[in-house]
Every structure is written in C-alpha cells, then in structure tokens.
Amino acid sequence: AINIMITDDNSMSREDLKTAVADGDIKVIAEAENGEDCLDKLKTFRPDVLLLDINMPKMNGLEVLKAL
Numbered sequence: 001a002i003n004i005m006i007t008d009d010n011s012m013s014r015e016d017l018k019t020a021v022a023d024g025d026i027k028v029i030a031e032a033e034n035g036e037d038c039l040d041k042l043k044t045f046r047p048d049v050l051l052l053d054i055n056m057p058k059m060n061g062l063e064v065l066k067a068l
Contacts, residue, residue, distance in 0.1 A: 005030040005047035007038040007064070009056040017051060035059025039067055 004021060006028060008014045018028045030045040032038035034056045042050075052061030059067075 002026045002049060003029045003045075003047045004049045004051060005032065005038070005041065005045055006051045007032040007035065007056070007061065008051075008053040009033055010053075013053070035061065035064040035067075038064055042068075 002025060004026060006014050006017050008017070008031075011033070014031050014033075018031075022028055029047055030041050032041050035052075036058045038050075038052070039059070052064055054061045
C-alpha cells in the first residue's frame with residue numbers, strides 16, 4: 001500500500017482529496033491543517049507521499065519542504 005499524508009488548511013479540500021485518492025492500494029494515514037501541524041505529525045507518521053497545499057497560514061507548503 002502507498003501511505004499518504006494530506007496537508008491543507010481547508011477541511012473540505014482534505015476530505016475531497018481523501019475521497020479522490022483512497023482505494024485499495026492507497027491509504028491516507030494522516031492529515032494536517034497547516035505546515036506546523038504537518039511537521040509535528042511527521043514525527044509520528046511516515047507517509048510515502050506528502051500532499052501539501054501551497055497557501056496555508058502559519059507555514060505554507062514551500063516552507064514545509066524547505067524545513068524537510
């Protein structure tokens with residue numbers, strides 16, 4: 001299975017993405033609502049794929065990439 005983490009400040013967008021990508025081989029293992037939340041959750045979860053929104057409060061997706 002491919003494990004995915006979705007980071008987006010819009011909960012509806014996260015739900016839509018979960019619906020769009022989830023199938024037997026793809027599993028959403030974590031969600032985050034902003035970049036800081038994402039980095040914190042990455043201490044616990046190890047996704048194969050990280051989906052990042054570029055425009056988020058506190059820390060945007062590009063800043064998360066730089067931090068990683």
